[in-house]
Amino acid sequence: MDGQENEQQESRDGQAPQAGRTRRFTLRGLTGGRRGWxxxxxxxxxxxxxxVTLAGVMIGALAGGRVSTDIGPxxxxxxxxxxxxxxxxxxxPPLGALLLDSHDGPTHLTVELGALDQSRTEALLDDPASISQASRTAVDDVREGVMRLGVRTVASTVLVTLVLALLVFRDARRAAWAGGLALAVTAGSLGTAAATLRPSAIEEPRYEGLLVNAPAIVGDARRIANDYTRYAEQLQHIVGNVSQLYTTVSSLPVYEPDPDTTRVLHISDMHLNPTAWQxxxxxxxxxxxxxxxDTGDITDWGSEPEASYVGAIGLLQKPYVFIRGNHDSGRTAAAVARQRNAIVLxxxxxxxxxxxxxxxxxxxFTPDKSTSPAGRGLTRETADQLISTGDKLAATVRSSPRPVxxxxxxxxxxxxxxxxTCPLVVAGHTHNRQVSKLPQEPGQSxxxxMVQGSTGGAGLRGLEGEQPTPLSMSVLYFDDEDKLLQAYDDITVGGTGQAQVNLQRHIVEDPKAGAPAPVTPTPTR
Structure with a gap:
């Protein structure tokens, strides 16, 4: 008995330490697992x-990081x-872009110039002093726009992050942490950009698109701007003389228009010259x-910002018939068509x-091409394309229910x-006024x-020569019965160095035969 009791005691004594060690090991493992978890x-x-914060900052910046502001015109x-x-x-747009290494930090600023306000543009051209004033205020305009952009971006990123965090975590504390981080990230990024701003970067831009030619023409652009200032000043006085010129012309006995005579003003190649509208x-x-x-090229590049230029058509309060030139896009034609008195053919x-x-x-649609004399400098493919266009219109004229x-x-x-196909064809494009008879086959009428010069003086490109291209337009007089051309007045407004208004009256001696028109005495002011 004593032996058995001793064995049992030894057995219990031997197992007790093992159980204790096992329990202690299990508690340590459990504690370590909880800490790791x-x-x-x-x-x-x-x-x-x-x-969530980074996603909120990205979405918020893309959604709310945009403001509109006025920079000059x-x-x-x-x-x-x-x-x-x-x-x-x-x-x-559509010239291209300037790329500036303007600052450091994870932010990119895009400045996209949009619509050109016509009234402000005309005001700048009419008042040379306002041009320098606009250049000074442009810096303030940009600064004010950037400040509003920064505030809007911070507010947008924080708000979007808070909403996103609440949706994901459904916990106000975590959402608050995410919002605070968004504020820190956005404000820190914008602050870094502001602190590392390099204003001198504007002097060393990289160019994309058509602006790659900009460095080569800066000198010409400065000279053109100076010429255009003098040109605009003179035109203000010249335009006023048209009324006096008309009084002189109307007293000529050579041609007295009948009260029922239809008067058509032929213009072409305005090329965005705002002075021409006056x-x-x-x-x-x-x-x-x-x-x-209007036989086309009312704009220079056919871009959306240029569409506001055609708004002056409605001020004429007369039917305005327009066709596209090679500098006019489909958007240009659509902008013209939106004018209540315009008809686009x-x-x-x-x-x-x-x-x-x-x-x-x-x-x-070749806005980057300059003008060329009719039929010259054209590739065979382009010439065939232009002739094919004439063929299409000729078929339309022949099928018209009314004589064209x-x-x-x-x-x-x-x-x-x-x-x-018709007694008169009018055109533009060459910026050079010419009148001739089309070669005809035997038996043809x-x-x-009549090719018009440039009513806009070829725009700014017309100032590239020694003297600017004059502004040209013609008044065509049609009789009431047969609607044949009886006479026409060619009006020319000279530019810098040629401060005058010139009018030449031409009489068509035999309208049915398309006889050449002799020139009458030319009043000049």
Missing amino acids: RVLRVTGVTLAVLA FQADLTVSPALDGSTTVDV LIRTVVEQFNIDVVV DNTTTTVAGLTIAGIGDPR NIALVHDPASAGPLAG PTQL
Whole structure:
């Protein structure tokens, strides 16, 4: 018995330490596991908060990091977005962009120049002093826009992050942490950009698009700006003389228009010259114009910002018949068509003031090309394209239910196929006024071709020579019965160094034969 009791006691004594050690090991393992799980959980939550914060900052910046502001005559959109390197892009549609290494930090600023306000542009051109004032205020305009952009971006990123964090975590504390981090990240990024701003970067831009040619033309641009200031000053006085000139011309006994005579003003190649609208309005009023026909190139690049330029059409309060030139885009034509008194022709006809007019737009869209004499400097492919355009319009003229009195093309190279289809074809494009008869086949009726100069003085490009291109337009007089051209007045407004208004009256001796028009004495002021 004693032996058995001793064995049992030894057995119990031997097992007790093992059980105790096992229990202590299990508690240590459990404690260590909980601590490890807590670390993993905190790490996971932290990473989740960071991820939500970064997502909120990205979404908030893309959604709310945009403001609109006025910079001089332009309406500009300022946009900030996350980026690996700090920089600024100035978009000038459709010319291209300027890329500036303007600052450091993970933010990219985009300045996109948008619509050009016509009234402010005309005010700048009319008052040379306001141009320098606008250049001074432009810096303040940009600074004020950037400040509003920064405040808006911070508010947007914090708000979006808070909302996103509440949706993901459903916990106010974690959402508050995410919002605070978003504020720190956004404010820190914008602060870094402001602290490292390099104003001198504007002097060393990189160019994209058509602006790659900008460095080569800066010198010419400065000279052109100076010439244009003098040009605009003189035109203010010249335009006023048109009324006096009209009084002199109307007293000439050579040609006295009948009260029922239809008067058509032919203009072309405005090329965004705002001063030309004032001259056109004066001629429309003084010469009692019934219809204005425009043979294209009303803009320079056919871009959306240029569309505001055509708003002056409605001020004429006369029917305005338009065809596209090679500098006009589909957007340009659409902007013209939106004017209540405008009619855009594209291989179509219209009847206005008793005249049936057919027209077709230029088949090309080449805003980067300069003008060329009719039929010269054209590739075979382009020449065929222009002739094909004339063929299309000729077919439309022949199928018209009413006899066509005037056909409109932009490039005179398209006029050939119209010989014999109508008595008069008008064109533009060359910036050089010419009148001739189209070659005709035996038995065909004569057709006269009238090519207009540039009513806008070829725009700014017209100032590149020693003397600016003069502003040209013509008043065409049609009889009431047959709607044939009886006479026309060529009006020329000289530019810098040629401060005068010149008018030449031409009488068509035999309208049915398309006889050349002799020139009458030319009043000049």
